[in-house]
Amino acid sequence: MSGEATVLAYHAPEEQEGLLIVKVEEENYVLGQDFGLEGNPWSQEVFRQKFRQFSYSDSTGPREALSRLRELCCQWLRPEVHSKEQILELLMLEQFLAILPEELQAWVREHRPENGEEAVTMLEELEKELEEPRQQEFSACVCSE
Template sequence: EQTWECENRLHGNHSPSQEIFRQRFRQLCYQETPGPREALRQLRALCCERLRSESHSKEQILEVLVLEQFLTILPKEFQSWVQGHHPKSGEKAVTVLEDLEKGLNEPGPQVPGLACGPAWEERREKAALGAAQEKPSFQLQ
């Protein structure tokens, strides 16, 4: 997924085998396992391989997981913007979003995506347009 690249940068890990474990972990299909116990066993095994907990501290693993989930819950246009800035932590991702909000020079909620209505939609469109014009070329995986 898109944040695996962030995880690799965070830990300096570029192992193709880790990418395979990540894909298997994310794409495991319950219907392809003999039952719930085996599905859970496979997820645990793949997770251990993916995170390689013996090589990373608990804090590093938590930071990667929280950053990954944070990026996942963002609206798509903000995901692209943040990914284009290659944050290495959740705090860096928040700073990128706050800087984007300051650049909009409009009053509104501090966290994009929490409001609704025509004014917010216009603001989101401006943000998306600005992101498309200013961000470095980046392709989500």
């Protein structure tokens, strides 16, 4: 979304004529709704990105910046739900994905692993799949000679 959500409401003529346009900050509008975002892996990725992309210029000063970072971090890591070990696993997974080549990173993110071990298993399986055609080609060459 663009940063703002616009809500249009039609009121009865006795209350007000025409449309009432209300602008609401997107984050507050979305977070205030009960869409089940908290447990959704996609929303966790959205919160991670918001945390990582937040900049000082998005705030009015250092106190607000730190407060906003804390809020975004808690939305992403959810310390009220996750154990210390789970939070460490999320941080390790993020760093592991960051060091992968871009095409592998995109592929793994698309498959949404829940932890580093799951990401490694996915990559190992992908490696095996990519090596199988090479082995078949090599076998065909050896057999036909």
